[in-house]
Amino acid sequence: MFNFLKDTIAEIVTENFQQTISPATIQINATPTDYVGDCTIVVFPFTKFSKLNPEATGNFFGEKLKEKNSHIESYNVVKGFLNIVFNQQFWLAELSKANADKTFGQLATTGRKVMVEYSSPNTNKPLHLGHIRNNLLGFSIAEILKACGNEVIKTTLVNDRGIHICKSMLAWQKFGNGETPASSGLKGDHLVGKYYVEFDKAYKAEIKNLVATENISEEDAAKKSLLMQETQQMLLDWEAGKPEVMQLWTMMNSWVYDGFAITYKKLGVDFDKAYYESNTYLLGKSAVAEGLQQGVFVQDKDKSVWIDLTADGLDRKILQRKDGTSVYITQDIGTAQLKYDDYKMDESIYVVGNEQDYHFKVLQLILKKLDKVYADGIYHLSYGMVELPSGKMKSREGTVVDADDLMDEMIEAAKQKTIELGKLDDGFSEIEKEKLFYTIGMGALKYFLLKVDPKKKMMFNPDESIELQGNTGPFIQYTHARICSILRNNKLQRISLEDSIKNYPLHSLEKALIQEIYLFPIKIEEAGKEHNPAVIANYVYNLAKEFNSFYTELSVLKAEHESEIQFRLHLVEMVAKVINKSMKLLGIEVPEKM
């Protein structure tokens, strides 16, 4: 923030104290509202070489800054804080610049290529609330990185094979009676998920039965389970390419993909490229050979392959089982290579839950040891679990908040609320109404999940968590709709922003809005750097709040001079633009009327 001041401060230090400091280490914040100033420089660190007390140091720097920068109107010092006030010309010039910039909010091209892998579903069950957080984060961070000037490739790695898939398949074979999405009326992914739950039920019943009748431990019962043995046989058959199994697998997966397509469309997310684990699960083999040859991996007597990471503070990790099959991390090593071969990206972001923190630490370290050029570009965008009041969601037991159900409930809630408020009296066709309910409901859901720092776990109470008032998506959408309404009713005249500015003194609420607008590109950069959409969510909420205060206290249309009204209309139009662009970065639509 205010980086031009940092450079000037560094200059002052060099000229007066024969020291060099890095501009990046200087702290400049927005001034808290109770103090006079636009920004605040923390001068405590400078007292070391200024040999003055904090107040005197602040005054010294304030004076020097004012000499060097014509934009500074005044300064004041409170304790060790130097508050700077910029003059009106500065803020108006910034507003003009932003207004004239057709691509405001699009940062300069970096020439960097970034891959974002997200969603990465399993094909044995429908998506749930946790997946929604993943999808929204992935989509949003991709948008933010684009705005930061990067070329972005969105990918997903579909987990379409493995023992869990076989469980659904086996249960369907045994209990399904040929049920299909068409015959049952169920969405394909829900139908398959139903049999995944069926399997778990039948399996638990079998174990219970075995324990009771044969008087053995649960552990032993698990080994004797016929269901589990059949499932494992099915996995072997799949790997051998047995036609009946492949046919069943293809059919059931296609049901799931049809279901996912609907969910993704409703969520508003998409991918440039999908990788399938059924194509990549054997890729780790060559990596194992490579690692052994380089001496990075070791092979035990039983033929299993390992890497010893104890010197790096981690564990000894298996990479290939004694039977020669590869494990999860080995596949990831292979897939990382495949992705790099395909795209040669500079950065590769994995949007994956924080229960895999350790896994990604290990993955990156192994790739480094293998001297892979792309190892440093790997970034695990780790996000916290979404928790329910009742505890953790368990898809095996079916105790989940289903993604499709939740979206429908949100849209329904938006509908009820909208009708209750009497918002739709005029000018909405049935189609427009449905579209509006969808936009508001999804806006509420998306904002709710994105406003929280991704790293942190979050609590979701299905009964009361999602509000449409307060710090919510609909609040921001509503603010946008009000501005659009003002602009509809009061067409901007042909007076340009520059001509409407003239020289009347800016009201503090007008200035506050200009300051928020000024922050937009800075926030985008910050969000990109931190891989954190919540930065944008908090920003746009503040902007909307700032507008609401302005709107309530000032009125756009009742200024003293016509040029001032025109100026306010320009200003407010700019606010709407920034809200629109910010929300786009979050993947949230903003209606013009609601």
Next chain:
RNA sequence: GCCUUCGUAGUUCAACGGAUAGAACGGAAGUUUCCUAAACUUUAAAUACAGGUUCGAUUCCUGUCGAAGGCACCA
């Protein structure tokens, strides 16, 4: 057992080591002859505990208590 995260108003979330710890919901009290009241204004309410580091600690370090997650040839 070892490792990693996290404990902030009643609740859900904020706060690059910076000023008097901010919002929202819920509670209390107000504001619609006027641009959309899903709004605005006022008000009560919190850093788990004990030490340490320094000009300054919710933030960094140590310990205690509490919560979640990971590690054993699952993905």
